[in-house]
Amino acid sequence: MTKLSKVKVNNYWNNLIKDPEIDGVCAFGGGNAIERYYRSYFEKRNFIKFFSKKQKPNLLEVGCGSGRWAFALSKYLTHYTGIDISKISIDTAIKSCQSKNINNCDFYNIHTLEFNTNQKFDIIYFGGVTQYMEDDEFSNAVFHLKKFLKPCGIFIDRSTVSLEISRNFINKNDYFAIYRTESEITDIFKNANFKKVRSQNSYQFLRVGKLARYMNYPPRLNILRKTPFITYHMLYAITELANLLKPKVFYENGIGYFTHKFQVFK
Numbered sequence: 001m002t003k004l005s006k007v008k009v010n011n012y013w014n015n016l017i018k019d020p021e022i023d024g025v026c027a028f029g030g031g032n033a034i035e036r037y038y039r040s041y042f043e044k045r046n047f048i049k050f051f052s053k054k055q056k057p058n059l060l061e062v063g064c065g066s067g068r069w070a071f072a073l074s075k076y077l078t079h080y081t082g083i084d085i086s087k088i089s090i091d092t093a094i095k096s097c098q099s100k101n102i103n104n105c106d107f108y109n110i111h112t113l114e115f116n117t118n119q120k121f122d123i124i125y126f127g128g129v130t131q132y133m134e135d136d137e138f139s140n141a142v143f144h145l146k147k148f149l150k151p152c153g154i155f156i157d158r159s160t161v162s163l164e165i166s167r168n169f170i171n172k173n174d175y176f177a178i179y180r181t182e183s184e185i186t187d188i189f190k191n192a193n194f195k196k197v198r199s200q201n202s203y204q205f206l207r208v209g210k211l212a213r214y215m216n217y218p219p220r221l222n223i224l225r226k227t228p229f230i231t232y233h234m235l236y237a238i239t240e241l242a243n244l245l246k247p248k249v250f251y252e253n254g255i256g257y258f259t260h261k262f263q264v265f266k
Helices: 003-014 032-050 068-076 087-099 135-148 182-190 211-215 218-225 228-245
Strands: 058-062 079-084 105-109 121-127 149-162 168-171 176-179 196-201 256-265
Touching: 032 068, 032 149, 032 211, 032 218, 032 228, 032 256, 058 068, 058 135, 068 079, 068 087, 068 105, 079 087, 087 105, 121 135, 135 149, 135 182, 149 176, 149 182, 182 196, 182 256, 211 218, 218 228
Parallel strands: 058 079, 058 121, 079 105, 121 149
Antiparallel strands: 149 256, 168 176, 196 256
């Protein structure tokens, strides 16, 4: 990533810091606020399926932002370490953990290739960050970080994945990203001697149509958030029914068809 691209990405996400629990969670299905909470809920449920049932893992997140995964996963982990190039994000994450009395999380404002530690991790998680790296930077990050991975540890990459024949390159005035195909991401890990062992959508893009307008009225939204299991599973059921009746692949002008995936490499 060029210096200009880093500035773009940094400024873009710094300007979106409002609620650390859902910062970085976009509503691609058009559900606005309710979809951000719905997405966060299901991404967490799907992520913890990768955890060992025998012991709480140590996890390193690259591109941790203002700490949403730390808050979501801390009670399932022995220890969480988050790194990010945004000082504003790191400061926000530290303050939020302190206010929530979360004591098993550390955060570092540092570039990936400068990160060093005596710790070994069960999971190294690229939290939607590799799409902001050029290929050589992505590859160097994998090679650099794998020395901190335990022998049976795994990499997890959560990227916006292009469903086109080839990658989508986005370079706007305020945003830079590379949406690679799944095979392109696989090849980068393969070059570092990692094999893909699992791939799945991180969540189902919400499809509730006009219902979202009703649900996003602040008083109703607050009530719905108090019953997450009922509310979000109801939205999921509606989404699954909509997909059954009329399958939809999400598309954005200038980007093309895409999805969000957890890809696991070992």
